[in-house]
Amino acid sequence: MSRISTRGFAVASATAVTAVGAVMGVAQGSVAQPNDAEATADDSILLADLPAGQQADVQTSAMTQQASVQAIAADTTARKSAEETARKQAAKDAVAKQQAAQDAADQAKADKEAKEAKDRAEAETKAATGSSVDAGTFTQQSSYTVGEVQAIARQIVPAGQFQCFSNIVDHESTWNYQAVNASSGAYGLVQAYPGSKMSSAGADWRTNPATQIKWGLNYMNDRYDSPCGAWDYWQANGSY
Template sequence: MSRISVRGFAVASATAVTAVGSVVGVASGSIAQNNDAEATATDLTLLADIPTGQQAQVQTASLTQQANVQAIAADASAKKDAEETARKAAAESAVAKKAAAEEAKAKAEQEAKERAEAEAAEEAASEEAAADATSFSVQSSYTVAQIQAMARQMVPSGQWTCFSNIVDHESDWNYKAVNPSSGAYGLFQALPAGKYVSAGADWQTNPATQIKWGLSYMNERYGSPCDAWSFWQANNWY
């Protein structure tokens, strides 16, 4: 079998293997692998001849090994890049979530402040209206709608439903209602009836005077019409 000198190819292959070994060493962090590659390269340079039929096999093996090492290195680099990208994405997401939470908190606080200011303004407006509520023109008689219109101007809007519920149950908005058994009188069935006089001498003929007295009574005795209504519901009187 004929042989040819392939010392030049062996040296070239050794150089390739050495480079491949270096890449493997860097990718895996192993110095021993790099040294093994260099040793292999040294062994290859000592080969004088390779059978002609084996040249292609040697060359193919060398190139295959080089390709494998390059693929491993590429995978390691891609993994590292992916981890770094994921870390950056997580950090950016955390910053975005924190900013969104702070924005939502600020918005909620602003809305709460605006609601409180609106309620305070409404309460102030109701109180101002109540202060002038006794300036209604005197009439010989009043309808339920007229009496309720007076009350709406005198009672804070937030307390209106509770106030109205009590009057509904006590007198059905009849400012001349009289309890035949006790003598309780008017919208709030005051007993004795003369209690109304503290709000005005015209209490028998003026619903506004009775409303003024009833609202004052609920505020002073219970704290508010709604507190008075809660007591009424529990006891059927107030």
């Protein structure tokens, strides 16, 4: 270099960068601030003092440096944005996972409560319509009066269902455990057809009213849910 020293060139480069920044600052409405390069009195030179080729090199170096700084800043911003987006998504996923677990727990609890309620309802229905008295617990007699048959029925049929059961027996056999339908051959208190079906409740179905009552109660429960359900059907159809 003919006119400036190496140090002078460095200062010139710094001055050029500052000049470029100042020009850009003016364009953006800011005021350039003095720096150490401008404060160097003895060795500082102006960009205009450099040959044209060196001026271009200084300007290119300054622009390259500025572009590098901007690229780093943009990369940092993009990285922070990506990290923030990932953090928010992770938080959303965690909340969704927690909600799904809570929903599953709530559903399991609801299913359990529903099953318990169903079991209780079935137990209550069975208690209301079924019988805990075995027909075999009654001592068999050679014959029975209507009052005796009704007394046995009261012990087998649940109290809340007895009147409905009695209404059906009144119409079917008038409480005659040996009643036979001349037309169909239906037999007994509840007029089972054929009468032999009552053998499922006991082999003594022909002569034991307790066996007939037990079978009739089971039949009404199975087919109509209860004696009262059977009586409702009987009233609508004249038979059951």
